[in-house]
Amino acid sequence: MKQLALPLFFLTLLTGFSVLAQEDQTLTYEEAVSIALRENIQIQQQQNLLEVSRAERSQAYAQFAPSVGFEASGNRVYGRQFDQTAGDFTEEINNRLNGGLFASMTLFNGFRNINQVRQSQENAEAQLNLINQTKQDVTFNVSQQYLQVLLNQELLRIQQANLEQQEELLESTRTFVESGAQFNIADLYNQEAETKRVALLVVEAENALTISQVQLIRLLQIDPFANWNFAEPDINQWEILSEDINIEEAYNQAVANRFDIKQQENTIQAGQYGIKVARSGYLPRLSASYYIGSQYSTLFERTFSDQILDVNRVSVLSLNLNIPIFSNLDNYALVQRNKQLMNNAVLELEDLKRNTFEQLQTAVADYKAAKQRIVAAEAQVKAAEKALEAERERFRLGVSNVLDINLVNAAFVGAQANQAQANYQLIFQKTALDYFTGRLQPESMSMNND
Secondary structure: OHHHHHHHHHHHHHHHHHHHHOOEEEEOHHHHHHHHHHHOHHHHHHHHHHHHHHHHHHHHHHOOOOEEEEEEEEEEEOOOEEEOOOOEEEOOOEEEEEEEEEEEEEEEOOOHHHHHHHHHHHHHHHHHHHHHHHHHHHHHHHHHHHHHHHHHHHHHHHHHHHHHHHHHHHHHHHHHHHOOOOOOHHHHHHHHHHHHHHHHHHHHHHHHHHHHHHHHHHHHOOOOOOEEEEOOOOOOHHHHHHOOOOHHHHHHHHHHHOHHHHHHHHHHHHHHHHHHHHHHHHOOEEEEEEEEEEEEEOOOOOOHHHHHHHHOOEEEEEEEEEOOOOOOOHHHHHHHHHHHHHHHHHHHHHHHHHHHHHHHHHHHHHHHHHHHHHHHHHHHHHHHHHHHHHHHHHHHOOOOOHHHHHHHHHHHHHHHHHHHHHHHHHHHHHHHHHHHOOOOOOOOOOOOOO
């Protein structure tokens, strides 16, 4: 018995760990969006590119500062050579050491440095707007998939409730048949078939929920082996229903808020500075440089320190002027290239604004239709519920049969499903409107329910 006790202990312990590992974990909408924004690969890659843009901006600023360096070289010379100290040729072996500190600075280059700084600032701002737009894209995708999971959960609940009612009706029918009431055996068979059909609908609803959960888990890049539950956010439906959308106001908000439009505007501005940078190639360039150094030679009969610090020390101050006359059309080609790139960016902005207006038109129309669908679905559920109550009473009194009550019950279940879809469709269309106007935030679906 003692020999079996130890393996049983470890088996119990492992089983306990397995149960703990499979405990349900609940995820809220805000947590889902936060995880997606943190784990999304595109956002991480774009943030890396933002660091590159910032480095290029720092590099552009650094062009105003002088470049400083130190150089040194040593060599040994064999054979006939000129001895500068003696003023004559010699064939002695000469060990030489040269070194110096140099600095150079651009004084004028056609305002190239200034425009490069401004261009790099616009590029960095464009990259930042691209990151923010990608964050909104990710938030919208998570919202869409999260709502699909919630809808599938509600549809599963409706089918499960329907199955419970069908099972109760099956038991009632069996009782009536066995008691010799007016129901015949065909009614029992019909109800058994209907119960099995509804049980299949439950399985299909479970499969649809599982698939939507898998897609959401994949989107969030969380542990696929954990048991995830997704909490339903508190949503003030009446606040959504009472909101009136004006297409012109929505478009103006989109132009002011959307990060992809801001990014394109930054790209155009950067292109304008790029043209100015290219045009600087037509203008003269003025630079200054300074060099201080010394050298040592074994042919010169002085000490190392005397030669380096005194005798052979030299300083050179230079001023360089470069006036371009003909550069094989290099500058012309560069200016034209930047012009056309900017023209394309302007066309892309116009196309983006047109697409934005079309998206908003569709979204506003869908939003208004979703609001009407809510009213119609609510009325449909109320009517179907009353019809079902009346049919159940007729069934209890033996006036109607199983087929009649199943037809009415099917209409009621369909009305409930339509209402659930209408509710979530309204939320989705409101989320889409916030997305297309550039106002979508992680808390957009987290409004307190009055």
